[in-house]
Amino acid sequence: MDLQAIRYAAMVSTMTWRQAVEAHSRYLTKLEQPPEEAEPRLLRFLKWVEPRESDFAQDVRIVLVSSDFHPEIAAP
Numbered sequence: 237m238d239l240q241a242i243r244y245a246a247m248v249s250t251m252t253w254r255q256a257v258e259a260h261s262r263y264l265t266k267l268e269q270p271p272e273e274a275e276p277r278l279l280r281f282l283k284w285v286e287p288r289e290s291d292f293a294q295d296v297r298i299v300l301v302s303s304d305f306h307p308e309i310a311a312p
Contacts, residue, residue: 238309241298241300244298245297249293249296250293251293252292253288253289257278258274260274260277264277275287
C-alpha cells in the first residue's frame with residue numbers, strides 16, 4: 237500500500253491542470269455524473285477561484301490512514 241501511494245503521488249506530481257481535469261472528467265463519466273463538473277469540482281476542492289497552472293501539483297503529499305499499520309510501514 238505504501239508503494240502504491242508513492243506511485244500515485246509521483247503520477248500526480250507530473251500532471252498538468254488540464255490533464256487532471258480530463259482525468260476527473262473521465263471518472264465522473266464512469267459514475268454517470270456530468271463530466272463538465274470536473275473543473276468546478278477541482279477548483280472547489282483546492283479552494284481556488286480560477287485555475288493556477290503554475291501552482292498545481294507543486295506540493296503533493298501522501299497520507300496513509302489505517303487502524304493497524306504493520307511495523308515496517310510505520311517505522312520512521
